[in-house]
Structure formats: structure tokens, C-alpha cells
Amino acid sequence: MNDFGKFKLIGKSAVNVDAVDKVTGRAVYAADCNERGQLYGSTRYADVAHAEIVSIDVSAAASLPGVRAVLTHSDVPGRKSFGFVVPHQMVLCSDRVRFVGDAVAIVAAETQEAADEAAGLVRVQLNPLPVVSDPEEALSLGASSIHPDGNLCIHHKVRKGDVDLGLSQSDVVLEREYRTQKVEHSYIEPEAVLCRPGENGGVTIVGSVQNLYSIRRAVAGVLALPLNRVRITQATLGGSFGGKDEVMSAICCRAALLSLATGRPVKMVNTRENSMRESYKRHPYVMRYKVGASKEGLLKAMSIDIVADAGAYAGMSPFVTWRSVVQATGPYVVPHVRTDVRAAYTNNCYTGAMRGFGSPQICFAVESLMDELAEAVGKDPLEIRLMNALKRGSVTATGQKLEHNVSVAQALREVAEKGRFLETRKRFEKENAGDGAGRAGRASHGAAPPGAATPHGAAPPDGAGRRKGIGISCSYRGVSLGAEGVDAAGVTVSVQTDGSVVVSTGLVDMGQGASTTVSLVVAEELGVPLDKVRFLPADTSRLPDSGPTVASRTTLMAGNAARKACQELLARMRTAATKPLSFAELAELCFRQGISLYAHGWYKAPSTSWDDEEGHGDAYFTYVYGANLAEVEVDMLTGRVRVTRFVSSHDVGRVINLNGARGQVYGGVAMGLGYALLEEYSEENGIPALGNFDEYLLPTASDVPSVEVAFIENPDELGPHGAKTLGEPACEIAAPAIANAVANATGRRIRDLPLTLERVLLGKSLSRKGVRGSAKARRDS
Ligand code: MOS
Numbered sequence: 168m169n170d171f172g173k174f175k176l177i178g179k180s181a182v183n184v185d186a187v188d189k190v191t192g193r194a195v196y197a198a199d200c201n202e203r204g205q206l207y208g209s210t211r212y213a214d215v216a217h218a219e220i221v222s223i224d225v226s227a228a229a230s231l232p233g234v235r236a237v238l239t240h241s242d243v244p245g246r247k248s249f250g251f252v253v254p255h256q257m258v259l260c261s262d263r264v265r266f267v268g269d270a271v272a273i274v275a276a277e278t279q280e281a282a283d284e285a286a287g288l289v290r291v292q293l294n295p296l297p298v299v300s301d302p303e304e305a306l307s308l309g310a311s312s313i314h315p316d317g318n319l320c321i322h323h324k325v326r327k328g329d330v331d332l333g334l335s336q337s338d339v340v341l342e343r344e345y346r347t348q349k350v351e352h353s354y355i356e357p358e359a360v361l362c363r364p365g366e367n368g369g370v371t372i373v374g375s376v377q378n379l380y381s382i383r384r385a386v387a388g389v390l391a392l393p394l395n396r397v398r399i400t401q402a403t404l405g406g407s408f409g410g411k412d413e414v415m416s417a418i419c420c421r422a423a424l425l426s427l428a429t430g431r432p433v434k435m436v437n438t439r440e441n442s443m444r445e446s447y448k449r450h451p452y453v454m455r456y457k458v459g460a461s462k463e464g465l466l467k468a469m470s471i472d473i474v475a476d477a478g479a480y481a482g483m484s485p486f487v488t489w490r491s492v493v494q495a496t497g498p499y500v501v502p503h504v505r506t507d508v509r510a511a512y513t514n515n516c517y518t519g520a521m522r523g524f525g526s527p528q529i530c531f532a533v534e535s536l537m538d539e540l541a542e543a544v545g546k547d548p549l550e551i552r553l554m555n556a557l558k559r560g561s562v563t564a565t566g567q568k569l570e571h572n573v574s575v576a577q578a579l580r581e582v583a584e585k586g587r588f589l590e591t592r593k594r595f596e597k598e599n600a601g602d603g604a605g606r607a608g609r610a611s612h613g614a615a616p617p618g619a620a621t622p623h624g625a626a627p628p629d630g631a632g633r634r635k636g637i638g639i640s641c642s643y644r645g646v647s648l649g650a651e652g653v654d655a656a657g658v659t660v661s662v663q664t665d666g667s668v669v670v671s672t673g674l675v676d677m678g679q680g681a682s683t684t685v686s687l688v689v690a691e692e693l694g695v696p697l698d699k700v701r702f703l704p705a706d707t708s709r710l711p712d713s714g715p716t717v718a719s720r721t722t723l724m725a726g727n728a729a730r731k732a733c734q735e736l737l738a739r740m741r742t743a744a745t746k747p748l749s750f751a752e753l754a755e756l757c758f759r760q761g762i763s764l765y766a767h768g769w770y771k772a773p774s775t776s777w778d779d780e781e782g783h784g785d786a787y788f789t790y791v792y793g794a795n796l797a798e799v800e801v802d803m804l805t806g807r808v809r810v811t812r813f814v815s816s817h818d819v820g821r822v823i824n825l826n827g828a829r830g831q832v833y834g835g836v837a838m839g840l841g842y843a844l845l846e847e848y849s850e851e852n853g854i855p856a857l858g859n860f861d862e863y864l865l866p867t868a869s870d871v872p873s874v875e876v877a878f879i880e881n882p883d884e885l886g887p888h889g890a891k892t893l894g895e896p897a898c899e900i901a902a903p904a905i906a907n908a909v910a911n912a913t914g915r916r917i918r919d920l921p922l923t924l925e926r927v928l929l930g931k932s933l934s935r936k937g938v939r940g941s942a943k944a945r946r947d948s
Pocket of ligand 1 (some may be wrong): 409522523524719876
């Protein structure tokens with residue numbers, strides 16, 4: 168299909184509307200915001216994982232020169248706690264601390280140095296409690312209780328058919344356990360806010376906030392103010408990836424409390440150490456899969472049991488784990504399914520939304536499992552996926568019949584073709600066998616003809632002991648919130664009398680490119696060039712709550728709302744036109760005729776359904792599909808894995824901004840590569856094992872190969888011009904493709920992420936303890 172020609176702007180590459188501001192330094196990030204007379208805030212953290220608070224003494228802190236306020240829980244005028252799903256996270260702890268990032272007191276002072284010093288002078292007397300650090304132990308009988316109702320945060324289930332029957336009818340049954348690690352979002356910009364005491368006794372906050380409206384609810388509750396007296400505006404964000412959601416409630420509430428107490432603006436910027444200490448992470452999962460299949464490899468049944476570490480507070484865990492339970496079987500037809508996902512409270516740093524939102528974990532498990540099943544029944548990884556893949560009319564694990572173009576097979580074929588999967592696999596097998604391993608060399612994916620000299624020589628000594636492998640993965644993913652919540656969003660479009668346009672929405676650009684995408688939809692609809700459109704950042708007092716900017720929902724939701732607004736405007740403007748006019752002339756004419764040039768488009772997504780008890784429903788109104796392919800080279804002497812080639816294919820429905828879409832894939836793959844090979848935020852007894860990026864291994868440009876992107880466009884009738892979702896799918900299946908490639912290269916199936924040197928070298932899953940202290944070894948290799 169190719170109706171590329173019908174668009175002027177859509178589908179082509181636009182320069183991001185915020186690009187010039189960002190590269191010239193004109194963009195204003197929250198930490199750039201200053202106000203005359205501002206104070207600086209600092210937080211006194213619990214610093215222990217679990218304890219009773221005996222007493223808090225602020226006298227020494229308060230008497231330090233320059234200190235204007237030291238606040239504790241008793242100074243909170245409204246609700247003492249916040250939390251989008253379960254409002255139990257204390258703004259300032261009163262009787263108990265549950266993780267090292269809990270706040271006990273906050274300070275405002277004339278300088279940052281004085282504020283930090285004073286925070287250190289707050290004396291907290293604590294009575295240590297037993298630390299619960301393992302989520303499975305947390306759920307066992309006799310575990311010390313972290314919250315009054317025990318340690319079970321949530322339990323989701325999916326039930327379809329009769330799993331025991333399905334397993335009994337299977338020729339092959341595999342039982343496997345997979346584990347994923349805790350990881351940090353690692354956005355470049357740490358959390359930052361500036362709070363001004365506003366008119367009407369309220370506050371105005373500008374900050375690095377991903378979800379302005381849910382944060383406003385938290386702040387208003389804590390300050391005991393109506394929503395209209397708390398105004399939150401968005402600064403340019405230096406990345407978020409789901410990370411600047413709930414944790415921003417904490418820092419915004421603190422700044423607002425200090426600001427109201429002192430009557431002065433208060434600025435709070437987290438150091439990287441404090442950001443890592445208190446910002447929630449991606450959940451570690453323990454996943455036990457039991458799969459049954461016919462001897463040909465046709466799936467019969469899956470029984471899945473997953474435990475997630477929620478950490479100290481619920482955060483987004485109930486929603487994150489719901490996506491996991493819906494998608495846990497992968498994009499396959501499975502007649503009999505029983506899935507249980509439980510999240511447990513522990514005294515670890517709490518966990519929440521991070522790019523994928525409960526999918527990267529289950530994608531790693533099920534996509535590793537499919538390779539293991541393929542091997543067990545003597546099929547190749549492509550064939551086993553194709554024969555089990557969902558297609559139009561298939562019924563998902565949750566009992567939803569898919570009535571749209573289901574393109575998982577198309578995506579798989581796309582990467583397999585582009586990456587010459589089957590041929591390459593055969594070739595690598597031959598090369599890896601015998602002395603062939605020595606000839607794998609450095610030249611990647613056959614860029615050089617066989618036998619040609621590489622920069623390291625034709626028979627490189629440094630090629631010795633290298634093996635090559637290739638792997639694939641695929642996924643399906645529900646678009647937007649699904650049955651988690653009500654799904655609606657608005658966009659306002661305001662045409663100026665010179666024909667230029669101002670666009671704004673309650674959904675935000677956090678670096679993902681929403682400002683460009685929404686502007687492109689508007690420009691296309693109105694027939695104006697992109698540079699005539701100005702996108703304004705979100706502001707809770709001027710725009711209606713459009714729900715959170717999450718779940719890769721912005722292109723579809725804001726895109727649809729923007730089209731509605733434009734169509735309403737054009738219909739009105741056309742009534743004024745009597746002869747051919749330029750857009751600017753028409754705008755001027757409308758103004759003179761008293762025709763409103765302002766419209767607010769509101770889009771409500773089709774409804775979804777979910778039955779918690781029965782564990783089924785139409786979970787999402789539509790889905791996207793994708794596939795990844797990775798080639799790796801493994802150094803068999805050190806265990807080092809280099810990803811040498813990557814192909815990523817996603818059915819996005821419709822590409823809006825080609826550059827932006829490619830960027831999403833490059834970033835998603837880089838993030839997925841870090842998840843696969845390098846990153847781990849480890850804790851020992853609730854105490855983080857690392858404090859900053861010097862010990863947290865992130866991929867750099869030299870670790871990421873060039874990524875071939877192959878978009879598929881099957882326009883979805885629900886999306887703007889058919890567009891759906893990309894941000895999270897781009898990230899969720901990179902790790903399993905890499906792990907499958909490593910298994911292909913080495914014959915070693917590693918079921919624990921990340922694939923550290925030790926794990927690859929020893930070919931087994933080491934306990935968490937076994938890999939501690941390995942960060943330096945990996946960096947030095
Ligand atoms: Mo996202 S991880 O749904 O903010």
C-alpha cells in the first residue's frame with residue numbers, strides 16, 4: 168500500500184519543531200528557571216531501608232544561618248500522602264520509613280549549600296525494622312509487613328480455556344524461569360522544579376513534569392487547595408521515558424510546601440545521586456513459564472506465574488503489571504492460558520512506569536521461550552513464530568477477537584528478509600563450527616566479502632575465539648491505556664489573523680517528539696507549512712486534563728483531537744469565503760466577520776473492557792506489532808557481546824514524521840541493548856549498590872550498531888490518518904533478539920538479564936549475588 172502522495176507533510180521527514188532551541192541552548196529546562204528572591208530546597212532522606220521513626224529533631228537545622236524553613240510531616244496542611252493508584256506514599260514520613268529514598272524533612276535556605284547542610288543536621292532517631300528485599304520472600308508467610316494490608320500490592324490474572332487439559336494434550340512441555348533486573352531511566356536531566364507562591368494563596372510550579380494533571384492532584388491534596396489554585400506548567404524536558412511521573416509528585420509537593428511556608432519561590436533540583444536514590448525504576452520480574460505444544464511446535468497451553476518487585480510503594484505497579492498479564496503469552500494463538508502476575512512490596516526503591524510499562528520483562532521471557540521451544544521441536548525460530556502468530560480474526564489470551572490487520576507475521580518476514588535470517592543463521596553455524604570461530608573476525612554481517620582483509624588483517628589473531636549469532640523477536644502491544652482507564656484527550660488550535668497557528672494540548676513533549684507530530688497533523692489538516700505552527704507546552708490552568716502522556720498514546724490521541732479541532736475550524740472558516748483566498752487572508756476575513764478562529768478538539772477512544780475476576784476482556788481498542796533482528800559477535804574468552812547488526816520493523820499504522828519515528832527506534836534499540844547487556848540497578852538489603860552513572864553501565868554510541876528501520880504501514884481506522892504507536896514497542900523486543908542471538912552464537916541460553924560477561928562466559932544464570940561487583944570488570948574489559 169502506498170498513498171504517500173496524498174499528503175504534503177505526513178510521512179516525510181520534518182525538522183523537529185524544538186530542534187533549533189535545543190541545539191542552540193535556547194530551550195528552557197526546569198533547572199534554567201529562576202525567580203528573584205528564590206530559596207533553595209533540600210531533602211533529608213531516611214537513608215535506611217526500613218525503620219520506625221522514634222523522633223525527628225530539626226532544631227540544629229533550623230538555627231543554621233540562611234535557613235528559612237525546616238518542615239516535617241506535622242507541617243503538611245492537607246493530605247499527608249499521595250499516589251495515583253494507592254495514595255499511601257508519605258510526602259514526609261511520620262512514623263515509618265520504607266526505603267532509602269523516603270523523605271523525613273525538607274529545608275529551604277538562601278543558598279543550596281546552606282539547605283544541604285541543614286538537611287544533614289536534621290536528627291532522626293530510628294528503630295530498625297527487618298528489611299524485606301526479595302519480592303517472593305515478601306509474599307511468604309511470616310514476612311515482615313511493609314504496609315498495613317500486607318505485602319501483596321496487586322494480583323492480576325488471565326484465564327482462558329483449560330490449561331491442564333492443554334498441557335495433557337501436549338507432546339512437548341517446557342518449564343523455564345526467566346529473570347529481569349531493575350533498571351534506571353537514566354534521563355539526561357534529573358528532576359527539577361521551581362515553585363512560586365501564586366495569587367489567591369495558590370502555587371505555580373514550572374518543572375520537568377511528564378504528567379502535569381496527576382501531579383497537580385497530588386500537590387493540591389497535600390496543600391489542601393482546590394485544583395484551580397495549583398498551576399503546573401511544563402518546562403522543556405530532558406527525557407523521561409515514564410520516569411518523571413510519580414516521583415515528580417514528591418519533589419513538587421516538597422517545593423510547594425516550602426514555598427507556601429516561606430512565601431517565597433523555592434527551587435529544587437535533584438542531584439544525580441538523589442535522583443537515583445528516590446526515583447522509581449523498571450520492575451525486576453521473576454517469570455515462570457510452562458508451555459505445552461504439539462510435536463510440530465503448535466502452542467497448546469501456557470501457564471505463567473510472575474512476581475514483580477513493586478518496592479516500597481504501589482506507584483504505577485498495579486497498571487504496569489496489568490499490561491504484563493494481558494500480553495504475557497506474546498503475539499501467539501494459545502488456546503489454553505493461565506497467567507498470574509503479582510507485585511509485592513519490598514523495602515527496595517519503588518518501581519513504576521518505564522518505556523514498555525510491563526512489556527520488556529515478559530517480551531524477554533516469552534521470546535526466549537519461543538526459541539527454546541523451537542529447538543525442542545526441531546524448528547527454526549522464524550518458523551515457530553510464524554506458525555503460532557496471531558492473525559486477523561485470532562482470539563488473544565484475554566479472549567479478544569482481533570478484527571484489524573494483524574501484522575506480526577508481516578513484521579517477522581520483514582526483519583527476516585532484511586537480515587537474511589535463515590541464510591545467515593546457517594552461515595554462522597558453519598563458521599562457528601571447528602576453526603571457523605577464529606574467522607568470524609571483526610567485519611560485521613558480511614560487509615566485506617569472504618576472505619577480504621579486514622582492518623585487523625585477513626586471519627586476525629584478535630578474531631580467535633569469536634562466535635557469531637543471529638536472533639529474532641516479535642511482539643504485540645495494546646495501544647494507549649486500555650481498560651486501565653478512561654481514554655480521552657484534547658487539543659486546542661488557535662488560528663491567528665496572519666494565518667499562523669498556535670497549538671496546545673494537555674499531553675506533553677518529553678523529548679519523544681510529540682510537539683512535532685501534533686504540529687504536523689495540524690499543518691497537514693489546515694494546509695499550512697509546518698513553520699506556521701507553534702506548539703505551546705502544557706499548562707494545567709489553560710488546558711483540560713487529557714490524561715497522562717504515557718502508553719505511547721500521544722500520536723493517536725492528540726492526533727485525532729487535533730484533526731477534529733482543525734476540521735471544526737475549517738468548516739467555520741469556509742462559511743466566510745466567497746472567492747479564492749490565501750489562508751492568511753481567510754483568517755483575517757473571519758476575524759473581521761466575528762467568526763471564532765479557536766477550536767478545541769476532543770477525542771474519546773473506543774471503550775475497552777476488563778473482568779478482574781474472570782481474567783478476560785477486550786483489553787485494548789487496537790494493537791501494534793513489531794519484530795527485531797540482532798546479530799552478535801561473542802568473545803568466547805571474555806564473554807563480551809558486541810551487537811553488530813540490528814533490524815527493527817514496526818507496524819505503526821502510519822508514519823507521521825519519518826525522522827522522528829526513526830529516532831524513536833534508534834533510541835528504543837539503544838535502551839533495549841543496555842537492558843540486554845549492561846544495565847542493572849542492584850540493591851543489597853534495600854541499600855543501593857551504586858550511586859551514580861560511574862557505576863551504572865549505560866550503552867554509549869560505540870556499543871550501538873547502526874540500526875536498520877523497516878516501518879510497516881497498515882493504517883488503522885482508529886488512528887489519525889491510520890497512525891498508532893511506536894515509542895514503547897521500539898524498546899521492548901531488543902533484549903530478547905540479542906539474547907537469542909547470543910544463545911545462537913554460544914549454545915548458551917541465559918535466562919537472566921543482563922547478559923553480563925560472567926553469565927555469557929559461564930553459560931549459566933548466576934544468582935544476583937554472584938554478579939555483584941562486576942560493573943568494574945565489565946567496564947574494564
Ligand atoms: Mo510510559 S512507561 O507508559 O510513561
